[in-house]
Amino acid sequence: MRCAEHCEVVANRPVATNQFEIEIHCPTVALHAQPGQFVQMRVQSGYEPLFSRPFSVFRRFPERGNFSVVYLVRGAFTQMLASKKPGESVFVVGPLGNRFLVAQPANEVLHVLVAGGVGAPPLYLLAEELVQSGVPHQQVVVVNGARRQDLLICQEHFAELGVRLWTVTEDGSAGAKGKVTDVLKALHERGELSGNRCQIYTCGPTAMLEAVAKFAQKHDLPCQVSMETLMPCGMGVCLGCAVKVRTADGTDYKRACVDGPIFDAAEVVWG
Amino acid sequence: MSEVNLSVQLGPLRLQNPVLVASGTFGYGSEYADLVDLNRLGGIMVKGTTLHPRAGNPMPRMVETAAGCLNSIGLQNVGVEAFIREKLPFLRRYQCAVIVNIAGDSYEEFEQLAERLDGVEGVHALEMNISCPNQERGGIHFGVDPEATREVVSRVRKRTRLPLIVKLSPNVTDITVTAQAAVDGGADILSLVNTFVGTAIDARTRRFKLANITGGLSGPAIKPLALYMVWRVAQAVKVPIIGMGGIMNATDAVEFLLAGASAVAVGTANYVNPRASMEVLEGIEQYLREQGEKDVKHIVGTVRRCKPGNEF
Numbered sequence: 290m291r292c293a294e295h296c297e298v299v300a301n302r303p304v305a306t307n308q309f310e311i312e313i314h315c316p317t318v319a320l321h322a323q324p325g326q327f328v329q330m331r332v333q334s335g336y337e338p339l340f341s342r343p344f345s346v347f348r349r350f351p352e353r354g355n356f357s358v359v360y361l362v363r364g365a366f367t368q369m370l371a372s373k374k375p376g377e378s379v380f381v382v383g384p385l386g387n388r389f390l391v392a393q394p395a396n397e398v399l400h401v402l403v404a405g406g407v408g409a410p411p412l413y414l415l416a417e418e419l420v421q422s423g424v425p426h427q428q429v430v431v432v433n434g435a436r437r438q439d440l441l442i443c444q445e446h447f448a449e450l451g452v453r454l455w456t457v458t459e460d461g462s463a464g465a466k467g468k469v470t471d472v473l474k475a476l477h478e479r480g481e482l483s484g485n486r487c488q489i490y491t492c493g494p495t496a497m498l499e500a501v502a503k504f505a506q507k508h509d510l511p512c513q514v515s516m517e518t519l520m521p522c523g524m525g526v527c528l529g530c531a532v533k534v535r536t537a538d539g540t541d542y543k544r545a546c547v548d549g550p551i552f553d554a555a556e557v558v559w560g
Numbered sequence: 561m562s563e564v565n566l567s568v569q570l571g572p573l574r575l576q577n578p579v580l581v582a583s584g585t586f587g588y589g590s591e592y593a594d595l596v597d598l599n600r601l602g603g604i605m606v607k608g609t610t611l612h613p614r615a616g617n618p619m620p621r622m623v624e625t626a627a628g629c630l631n632s633i634g635l636q637n638v639g640v641e642a643f644i645r646e647k648l649p650f651l652r653r654y655q656c657a658v659i660v661n662i663a664g665d666s667y668e669e670f671e672q673l674a675e676r677l678d679g680v681e682g683v684h685a686l687e688m689n690i691s692c693p694n695q696e697r698g699g700i701h702f703g704v705d706p707e708a709t710r711e712v713v714s715r716v717r718k719r720t721r722l723p724l725i726v727k728l729s730p731n732v733t734d735i736t737v738t739a740q741a742a743v744d745g746g747a748d749i750l751s752l753v754n755t756f757v758g759t760a761i762d763a764r765t766r767r768f769k770l771a772n773i774t775g776g777l778s779g780p781a782i783k784p785l786a787l788y789m790v791w792r793v794a795q796a797v798k799v800p801i802i803g804m805g806g807i808m809n810a811t812d813a814v815e816f817l818l819a820g821a822s823a824v825a826v827g828t829a830n831y832v833n834p835r836a837s838m839e840v841l842e843g844i845e846q847y848l849r850e851q852g853e854k855d856v857k858h859i860v861g862t863v864r865r866c867k868p869g870n871e872f
């Protein structure tokens with residue numbers, strides 16, 4: 290089930306410096322969105338910019354028929370989004386794309402969620418689903434990384450879930466100083482990561498995804514990556530969101546919007 | 561409320577209404593079927609289809625520009641056999657016209673495509689993409705050269721009994737020349753325009769924004785150019801025209817009808833709003849009611865000169 294409709298903004302609240310969570314009344318997305326899926330949102334009335342923008346679903350409130358996304362104000366589009374007031378409307382198409390697949394048996398697997406900057410929201414939805422479905426808290430590890438403290442997203446929400454949260458920033462302004470892969474290395478050295486008992490899920494900037502994917506490959510760990518591309522249509526028709534993948538006889542292009550955004554890291558051809 | 565007749569007859573091709581969706585902007589219909597009632601569309605022009613599957617160009621393939629976008633997809637498609645086997649059965653369930661957009665690198669490829677699709681159940685017309693600006697050897701060669709245009713159209717004409725639409729390239733000095741060449745070759749219908757060749761540069765990184773360097777411009781940015789070309793071609797040739805280029809809403813579509821198009825195709829707008837084609841259809845009907853028109857045919861090509869003077 291998906292929809293394409295004008296939806297009412299219920300709340301648009303700051304969650305950290307320059308970060309907002311916008312809650313939108315849209316029963317279809319509220320009921321059907323799965324961790325990793327996204328919506329296309331349009332806030333502009335003219336043609337500047339022309340296309341909608343994809344946002345991963347962050348939280349669902351099925352009983353109120355609402356969902357939310359988190360965004361960082363960093364360009365013209367997100368500025369317009371930030372200016373939306375409760376009662377005003379945004380155009381929503383979704384939910385779109387595939388979801389993170391929970392490794393089974395879920396209770397025995399160590400689920401390692403690696404978030405970079407604005408990549409955190411869909412991993413929050415996944416962490417919430419894991420915890421609510423009864424996976425023990427200590428089986429859910431979240432590595433939340435960003436360049437600086439003010440670019441870290443969803444920190445409090447992860448903390449409230451009670452999962453094992455590792456925070457890391459490149460300049461050391463929050464948590465440990467370093468990169469998300471440093472945390473993965475540390476976990477590996479402690480013997481916590483092994484191929485048949487662990488699953489990595491990651492979302493964030495492409496360079497980080499590549500680093501995480503290569504780490505996973507090196508240690509033979511299963512890894513799902515959420516690919517970020519321009520998404521002109523989100524419907525699978527423009528072919529502007531192509532991701533290069535390995536096939537039996539070479540390489541091919543898949544569409545991030547419908548074949549993804551979640552891909553098996555081993556399948557993706559990087560760079 | 562009085563009934564408005566929306567059906568149109570484009571030469572040998574009958575459409576239940578004048579609103580189509582443009583090739584490359586609506587996939588094979590199934591992608592939109594839960595959001596758009598395909599039975600209400602005039603027709604679907606499917607993604608450009610080649611003899612063999614194509615992987616397409618490297619990324620980045622698409623970039624937003626002022627009120628538009630550049631694309632260099634490179635005709636990524638499943639190929640004609642997979643189209644017939646995997647995509648067409650779904651489309652047969654609907655009553656809208658199915659128009660197969662074909663593209664080839666050579667006369668022979670066009671001929672083979674036409675032959676393969678002739679008589680296939682559920683295909684209502686062919687649209688020849690001789691104007692695709694992305695292929696180094698292909699489209700650009702035919703569409704900008706009147707003699708090559710006439711030749712490729714007449715060769716295809718001999719291989720098919722299907723209504724034949726020729727899609728014109730706007731990347732020419734005088735589009736009426738290639739329009740006439742297509743008609744001379746045997747085109748039943750002309751569609752225009754395809755995308756305008758352009759490029760985009762990132763000043764900060766000093767690099768082109770597209771891997772392919774150039775791409776085809778579409779969207780609202782090209783509407784005045786497309787409208788002008790439709791009007792020119794409508795003056796120059798007698799065959800019906802399917803107008804497109806930057807149609808975002810019903811008013812845009814009506815402007816193309818007034819300029820001389822008998823039908824319109826919604827392209828890039830499908831990306832912006834999946835229901836754009838339905839809104840265009842509903843809006844045309846409403847416009848006709850408001851104008852007291854009973855038949856959409858009656859407004860085709862009826863644009864008049866503006867009133868002289870300073871009023872605005």
Ligand SMILES: Cc1cc2nc3c(=O)[nH]c(=O)nc-3n(C[C@H](O)[C@H](O)[C@H](O)COP(=O)(O)O)c2cc1C
Pocket residue numbers: 527528582583584585607608609631633635661689692727753754755777778779780782804805806807825826827828829
């Ligand atoms: C991403 C993209 C892919 C396209 N693919 C094709 C194609 O395969 N064959 C074709 O004849 N035209 C193709 N077109 C051109 C459109 O059908 C249409 O002629 C053009 O975009 C102008 O209309 P618009 O401004 O409403 O989009 C494509 C356009 C876009 C934006």
Ligand code: FES
Pocket residue numbers: 519520521522523524525526527528529530544545546547
């Ligand atoms: S965004 Fe258009 S095909 Fe994926």
